[in-house]
Every structure is written in structure tokens, then in C-alpha cells.
Amino acid sequence: MKSVSVYAPASMGNVSVGFDLLGAALEPLYVEQPFGDVVTVTAGQGISLECRGDYAHFLPKQGNIVERCAERFIERHAPQCQGLALTLEKNLPIGSGLGSSASSVVAALAALNRYFDDPLEPQQLLQFMGELEGEISGSVHFDNVAPSYLGGMQLMLADDAQPLPCFDNWYWLVAYPGITLSTAKMRALLPSDVPMTTTIGFGQQLATFVAACYRQDEQQALAVLNDVLAEPHRAAHIPGYQAAKLQLQQLGFEAVGISGSGPTLFAVCRDEQLAKQGADYLQTHYVTNQYGLVRVCRLARQGVQYMEHQLNAVN
Structure with missing residues (x-):
């Protein structure tokens, strides 16, 4: 069988x-x-x-x-x-x-x-x-x-x-606090109409990121790794996210964002010790219960x- x-x-x-x-x-x-x-x-x-x-x-x-x-x-x-x-x-x-x-x-x-x-x-x-x-x-x-x-x-x-071509030396830190957020409900927070300036900015950033991946231009890829569409409407609904993002940026992470619709956050850096330092911070200050987790990852x-x-x- x-x-x-x-x-x-x-x-x-x-x-x-x-x-x-x-x-x-x-x-x-x-x-x-x-x-x-x-x-x-x-x-x-x-x-x-x-x-x-x-x-x-x-x-x-x-x-x-x-x-x-x-x-x-x-x-x-x-x-x-x-x-x-x-x-x-x-x-x-x-x-x-x-x-x-x-x-x-x-x-x-x-x-x-x-x-x-x-x-x-x-x-x-x-x-x-x-x-x-x-x-x-x-x-x-x-x-x-x-x-x-x-x-x-x-x-x-x-x-x-x-x-897309990946950057092999990037560390992707992800942290799930231990709470559940419905994808459907988080999508409902998004506006049905988006201003033209936001739409243009979104297109420019995505196009620039894709081009930077093919050129293997790390600095430009990291510079545009920013969410202008969803995060402005979702960030305040994820407990602790905004404070954690600010702290990770101060530590030296080059990009921080929401994984999917949250509440998991991700942060990118190019230094292994910094990735571990960020993981320690998130384990202490972002994870809220025994179901939460923090992982330092590469792209699979x-x-x-x-x-x-x-x-x-x-x-």
C-alpha cells in the first residue's frame, strides 16, 4: 500500500x-x-x-x-x-x-x-x-x-x-507574537480606493525591487523594501508592532515589515550577530505567550x- x-x-x-x-x-x-x-x-x-x-x-x-x-x-x-x-x-x-x-x-x-x-x-x-x-x-x-x-x-x-534572484547573504528574522489575526479581517481594513500617488509609488517600488534583484543591487533592493499600500492601515492593529519596528531599525536592521497580514513581523539584515541580537529582543519584547516563536531564516x-x-x- x-x-x-x-x-x-x-x-x-x-x-x-x-x-x-x-x-x-x-x-x-x-x-x-x-x-x-x-x-x-x-x-x-x-x-x-x-x-x-x-x-x-x-x-x-x-x-x-x-x-x-x-x-x-x-x-x-x-x-x-x-x-x-x-x-x-x-x-x-x-x-x-x-x-x-x-x-x-x-x-x-x-x-x-x-x-x-x-x-x-x-x-x-x-x-x-x-x-x-x-x-x-x-x-x-x-x-x-x-x-x-x-x-x-x-x-x-x-x-x-x-x-526572482535572491540575496544569499540576507538574514530574514521573523517573529510571531502568539496571537491570531484573521486574514479576511485584516484585508477588510484596507481601503477599496487607493490614491493615484500611492498607486504610482507602489508600482515604482516593486519595479525597482525586481530590477535590483536581477542586478543583485542589495542597497537599492533594501532601500525600497517598504509597504505603502497595506502597512499604513494595518500597523496600529498589530499589538506591539510599531514599537518593535522602531527598535529593530535603531539596532540596524535595514528593512522591517509585516509578514502577510500579520501579526508576524519580518526584519532583514546582512549581519548574523545582528540577526541574533534582534531575535533576542523580539523573544523578550514581542512574543507574548508560549505559542509565539522567533526564527532567523534564509529563503528556502x-x-x-x-x-x-x-x-x-x-x-
Whole structure:
């Protein structure tokens, strides 16, 4: 009997400069525990789901997204299936701004696709992931699912994702305080109409950042890593964020922003000792309970990781 397990890394949406258009996968440097969700698919009767992991007890009792992924996949691409046994190892906090729901969706659909011998091509699978993620966040967007699936930093195109060259010597510090913020509610804080000057500024910054990545111009990339669209409307709604950002800037971090819709913040520097100093500060002053976390990361070059094995049948 075949079993497929897939790991999908945590991710940052927006990356300040690219609202709904830019995302990056994360890989922690100093901890061994997985920084992403794992979904395992085996044969079963009906559709059953077992949840485990540090954040499993925060999951809803009804309507888990992994079950929904299985139902949709079977309906569209495996109608002959008699049933599946699913396991979700929930290693990412929910409503954190670390792509928690995207990680579950990506791991689930990638595992299902591999289990059924890859009926979907990568681009079709990515579109499916965006659709399922959109059911949770309130709108279809790919800035978490694309990097979690593909790895690295990804720029969202009209119907695809384009990898951007990364800066290998950047340290990405992320801190989740331990509270939950609904992505849909945080999106509701944003205005429906944006002034022309803000729109032009957003376009200039994103274009400059993309160009700087291709030229490997670190200084210019860092100079424009700033959020003019979402952060002005969200910052005050994230407890402790503004004070932490100011302190990190004073320590010497070259960019600080909100990961996704928060409450996780991210900060960028090029010095390992500074990254560790910032991590110590955030652990003491930004994390509020035992569910919070601080990680010093690099961008994860690899997205999903597959593990397949045959199980011995039990008579």
C-alpha cells in the first residue's frame, strides 16, 4: 500500500513591497523542527483526518482545509477513489502571517497529486492551490502558495509565478507574537480606493525591487523594501508592532515589515550577530505567550519536499 508525505515550508506574503504579488519561502537556520506543515496520504475508507503537531489543537473541529482539498481532488481528478486516510502535522500557527493555511493546502494537494500519479501538471496544481487557499483568506491570491510550493522568492504574474534572484547573504528574522489575526479581517481594513500617488509609488517600488534583484543591487533592493499600500492601515492593529519596528531599525536592521497580514513581523539584515541580537529582543519584547516563536531564516530555495514509501499490507 502506497503512502505519500509532503512538507510545505512557511512563507511570507507581500514582502512589504509586493502586496499580493510577491512571496518568499522560509527556512530557519538554528532549529531542527520543521517550519512548515506535513500532510500524509494513504488508502482508507471514506475520508478521515488525523491532526497532530504543536498547533493542531487550534484547528477547527469541522471543515478542515485538508479534508476539503481531498474532497475536491477526488471529485475532479480521482472519482474512482474509495477513500483516503489523511494526517496533518500542523507545525505553523494559524492566523499568523506565516502562510499557515497555504502550507496545509500546498502539502495536501501536492501529496494528493503524487498519490494519484500526478494527473495535474505543476501549473494546474498551482492554480488549484490558489483556489483552495482563497476559500480561507477571502480571495484568490498566490503570494503564499507559490513560494511554499516552488521555493525561493516568487513574483506573481497573470497566470503563473516567476522566481526572482535572491540575496544569499540576507538574514530574514521573523517573529510571531502568539496571537491570531484573521486574514479576511485584516484585508477588510484596507481601503477599496487607493490614491493615484500611492498607486504610482507602489508600482515604482516593486519595479525597482525586481530590477535590483536581477542586478543583485542589495542597497537599492533594501532601500525600497517598504509597504505603502497595506502597512499604513494595518500597523496600529498589530499589538506591539510599531514599537518593535522602531527598535529593530535603531539596532540596524535595514528593512522591517509585516509578514502577510500579520501579526508576524519580518526584519532583514546582512549581519548574523545582528540577526541574533534582534531575535533576542523580539523573544523578550514581542512574543507574548508560549505559542509565539522567533526564527532567523534564509529563503528556502526548495519548496515542497516529497517522501514516498510502500507500507506492508496487514492480513
